[in-house]
Amino acid sequence: MNTNKAANPPDWHRRLIENKGGLMAVLSVAAIAVGSLVELVPMFTLEFEPREIEHVTPYTPLEVAGRDIYIREGCYLCHSQWVRPFRSETLRYGEWSRASEYAYDQPFQLGSRRIGPDLHRVGGKYNDAWHYEHMKDPRSTSPGSIMPPYKWLYDASWSGDDIDASVAGLITLGQPFPQEQAGNPQAHAFKQAKAISEGLKEFDIEVSADKEIVALIAYLQRLGQDSKAMAEARAAAEGGE
Amino acid sequence: MNVHVTQPETQGSAAPAVDYDEKIVKQFFTATVVWALVGMLAGVWVALQLAWWPANLDNPYTTFGRLRPLHTNAVIFAFAGNTVFLGIYHSMQRLLKTRMFSDALSQFHFWGWQLIIVAAALTLPFGHTQSKEYAELIWPIDIAIAVVWVVFAINFFGTIAIRKVKHLYVAIWFYMSFVLTVAVLHIVNNLSLPVSFTKSYPIYSGMTDALVQWWYGHNAVAFFLTTPFLGLMYYYLPKAANRPVFSYRLSIIHFWSLVFLYIWAGPHHLLYSALPDWAQTVGAAFSIMLIAPSWGGMLNGLLTLRGAWDRVRTDPVLKFFVVAVSFYGMATFEGPMMSIRPVNGLAHFTNWVVGHVHSGALGWNGFMGFGILYFLAPRIFGRIAKPSWVETHFWLGTIGIVLYIVSMWSAGLTEGLMWRAVGEDGLLQYPNFVSIVDRLNLFYWIRFLGGAMYLVGAVMMAWNLWLTARGGGSPDAELPVAAPAK
Numbered sequence: 001m002n003t004n005k006a007a008n009p010p011d012w013h014r015r016l017i018e019n020k021g022g023l024m025a026v027l028s029v030a031a032i033a034v035g036s037l038v039e040l041v042p043m044f045t046l047e048f049e050p051r052e053i054e055h056v057t058p059y060t061p062l063e064v065a066g067r068d069i070y071i072r073e074g075c076y077l078c079h080s081q082w083v084r085p086f087r088s089e090t091l092r093y094g095e096w097s098r099a100s101e102y103a104y105d106q107p108f109q110l111g112s113r114r115i116g117p118d119l120h121r122v123g124g125k126y127n128d129a130w131h132y133e134h135m136k137d138p139r140s141t142s143p144g145s146i147m148p149p150y151k152w153l154y155d156a157s158w159s160g161d162d163i164d165a166s167v168a169g170l171i172t173l174g175q176p177f178p179q180e181q182a183g184n185p186q187a188h189a190f191k192q193a194k195a196i197s198e199g200l201k202e203f204d205i206e207v208s209a210d211k212e213i214v215a216l217i218a219y220l221q222r223l224g225q226d227s228k229a230m231a232e233a234r235a236a237a238e239g240g241e
Numbered sequence: 242m243n244v245h246v247t248q249p250e251t252q253g254s255a256a257p258a259v260d261y262d263e264k265i266v267k268q269f270f271t272a273t274v275v276w277a278l279v280g281m282l283a284g285v286w287v288a289l290q291l292a293w294w295p296a297n298l299d300n301p302y303t304t305f306g307r308l309r310p311l312h313t314n315a316v317i318f319a320f321a322g323n324t325v326f327l328g329i330y331h332s333m334q335r336l337l338k339t340r341m342f343s344d345a346l347s348q349f350h351f352w353g354w355q356l357i358i359v360a361a362a363l364t365l366p367f368g369h370t371q372s373k374e375y376a377e378l379i380w381p382i383d384i385a386i387a388v389v390w391v392v393f394a395i396n397f398f399g400t401i402a403i404r405k406v407k408h409l410y411v412a413i414w415f416y417m418s419f420v421l422t423v424a425v426l427h428i429v430n431n432l433s434l435p436v437s438f439t440k441s442y443p444i445y446s447g448m449t450d451a452l453v454q455w456w457y458g459h460n461a462v463a464f465f466l467t468t469p470f471l472g473l474m475y476y477y478l479p480k481a482a483n484r485p486v487f488s489y490r491l492s493i494i495h496f497w498s499l500v501f502l503y504i505w506a507g508p509h510h511l512l513y514s515a516l517p518d519w520a521q522t523v524g525a526a527f528s529i530m531l532i533a534p535s536w537g538g539m540l541n542g543l544l545t546l547r548g549a550w551d552r553v554r555t556d557p558v559l560k561f562f563v564v565a566v567s568f569y570g571m572a573t574f575e576g577p578m579m580s581i582r583p584v585n586g587l588a589h590f591t592n593w594v595v596g597h598v599h600s601g602a603l604g605w606n607g608f609m610g611f612g613i614l615y616f617l618a619p620r621i622f623g624r625i626a627k628p629s630w631v632e633t634h635f636w637l638g639t640i641g642i643v644l645y646i647v648s649m650w651s652a653g654l655t656e657g658l659m660w661r662a663v664g665e666d667g668l669l670q671y672p673n674f675v676s677i678v679d680r681l682n683l684f685y686w687i688r689f690l691g692g693a694m695y696l697v698g699a700v701m702m703a704w705n706l707w708l709t710a711r712g713g714g715s716p717d718a719e720l721p722v723a724a725p726a727k
């Protein structure tokens with residue numbers, strides 16, 4: 001039979017704890033509260049490196065729309081935006097990622113998988129036409145790619161009203177949009193989109209400014225620009241000394 | 242002596258009859274089987290997409306980026322979730338010798354949860370997502386989850402309040418921690434500002450948002466896929482083996498240390514990120530410590546079988562449980578190793594993590610779930626239609642898991658090493674990313690095959706249980722699980 005003494009619990013802690021549902025509940029919440037508070041609370045008071053954050057600005061209204069498409073399509077499930085401070089990664093992608101760069105990322109897009117390459121430094125790596133072709137048919141620019149084609153982005157249009165609502169929400173959450181964007185977000189978005197579609201004409205690509213692909217390209221080209229500005233400022237500071 | 246563990250109540254035993262709510266048990270039983278098929282089918286599909294991209298089908302609704310969250314939500318919240326509810330509604334009534342507190346609340350919980358799953362299936366393919374892993378569902382669904390959860394909690398604590406036995410058995414503590422912690426995690430991680438009916442932005446930003454998410458995400462693993470399943474282990478394993486749990490004292494230590502340590506481990510998802518160093522260090526340290534309670538729990542489970550190992554060879558339910566607990570041990574060995582910084586530097590972002598995930602998910606959660614379904618079927622329906630299929634399912638599943646995780650380890654190591662290979666000349670040896678992707682194709686196919694076998698096993702189970710419930714097939718008195726407990 002049962003010879004194991006440990007299976008016969010001493011009675012005191014049963015009387016004290018394990019027989020009391022309410023007490024067990026309180027104690028088990030207390031047990032998880034400790035770690036949660038210690039780790040999370042300091043994060044709410046986090047301060048950014050002043051010389052970095054001055055080069056970081058919120059995404060423009062059009063980029064916000066592009067970012068929403070990026071989220072909708074689940075690009076973050078194949079692409080990280082997080083260059084780690086390893087030589088192999090800075091060689092492949094560029095500067096490693098700083099906390100201040102993410103200041104206006106709501107929600108964050110660090111990702112946890114690299115089925116495709118990191119995108120935190122992709123802005124400026126290719127021209128708009130490359131992205132235009134790549135998103136339509138990834139294998140046209142990158143033979144052997146396993147990325148899905150995103151043809152519907154070329155038919156669907158982004159909505160100005162959605163952009164207004166999104167920017168208003170982000171302003172409520174404390175993002176410092178410059179006045180020329182906050183005043184009329186969709187007008188600003190349209191202007192930026194127009195410039196992209198004009199630029200694409202040089203590559204014989206006709207696309208109307210209100211297509212989703214234009215917003216997505218705006219977002220992709222933005223990635224890493226703040227980091228570049230930081231790096232230039234660092235270089236200038238070092239050169240000046 | 243701990244009566245309700247050492248003496249599993251048998252049908253028609255002399256114990257005073259309690260009018261248990263069996264309907265809710267059957268409902269969650271059915272839901273578990275149905276969602277297992279849906280979630281695993283989605284898993285096999287996304288696996289195929291990585292091996293053969295045309296399986297994205299060139300339309301928005303079935304691309305990888307939209308289907309993968311459908312897979313994770315379906316297996317975690319629908320399959321694993323319903324498994325846990327099934328186990329809780331069945332075992333809790335018996336452990337506390339009382340009917341659930343309120344049948345109406347039980348029904349509300351059941352139907353509410355199924356509706357939430359349907360809502361998930363109707364929003365994720367349309368790209369409505371918050372993009373936080375395992376917290377993708379949009380804010381109106383999040384509110385529905387909170388409401389259903391509160392109802393479940395009232396029913397749960399109400400049942401504890403009206404219990405007929407004084408002692409709360411260890412399984413109940415694990416369930417309790419699950420109920421309470423998931424509520425806290427869900428609410429904190431989903432605090433956000435709606436800008437339309439389908440879209441919201443979180444109140445946190447950048448690295449703070451990332452840490453809140455991984456505090457949630459890791460603890461979704463800890464308090465959704467681990468804690469309640471340990472509770473199930475503490476109930477069903479001794480029951481199926483017809484032996485007392487190995488050590489009561491160990492279960493106390495196991496419970497408190499696991500719950501206390503787990504909550505700290507989130508930052509191991511953010512090693513080498515811009516998260517402050519102290520947070521990374523604390524997270525990694527606690528993750529490594531976690532091996533102790535995890536293995537304590539595993540051993541408490543396995544040692545419960547001491548003296549019953551001959552039964553394991555013949556009883557398919559015990560087989561499922563033993564393999565489940567072993568994979569739990571494997572995943573909780575691998576996890577702490579992967580929390581060591583340099584190891585994480587290699588494993589992170591790679592398929593190795595996916596292999597780790599599925600040794601837990603397929604091995605631990607899946608096999609615990611299957612074992613419980615097979616344990617309950619004869620107790621609910623009086624028999625099992627095709628006992629030999631249970632054995633086949635077991636082997637299909639086991640081989641499927643092995644193919645899955647071995648291929649993903651290989652893929653993970655391959656890509657991890659190729660990404661970081663820098664030659665004597667100081668240049669990347671494989672600058673072309675796609676050339677690395679190319680090397681993974683064979684591994685992706687093997688994983689697909691393993692996943693497909695696992696799915697076929699699950700389909701056999703569903704069919705078998707369907708025949709069982711319908712009363713078809715030939716009753717087999719020899720089925721060990723159906724044998725009355727001595």
Ligand code: HEM
Pocket residue numbers: 077112113115280281282284285286287288289291309312313316317321374594595598599602603606607688689691692693695696
């Ligand atoms: C037929 C069985 C299954 C197959 C073929 C399968 C396949 C997959 C695939 C292909 C992915 C995407 C991996 C990637 O990003 O590269 C995935 C992710 C995932 N699956 Fe499964 N899966 C199966 C069953 C399950 C089950 C039963 C669970 C949970 C109980 C589960 C939980 C997850 C989780 C949590 C992820 C996300 C992993 C991460 O973010 O790293 N899967 N699965």
Ligand code: HEM
Pocket residue numbers: 112374462466467506509510511528529531532535569572573574575576577579580585588589590594597598601602605606
């Ligand atoms: C002591 C226990 C464990 C520890 C310390 C641990 C640790 C880890 C680590 C270090 C990662 C990799 C994070 C990264 O680099 O991206 C990870 C990923 C993961 N683990 Fe575990 N693990 C444990 C047990 C488990 C179990 C039992 C399961 C499943 C039931 C599980 C499910 C997952 C999932 C789903 C992920 C992927 C998250 C994502 O990236 O989406 N883990 N774990």
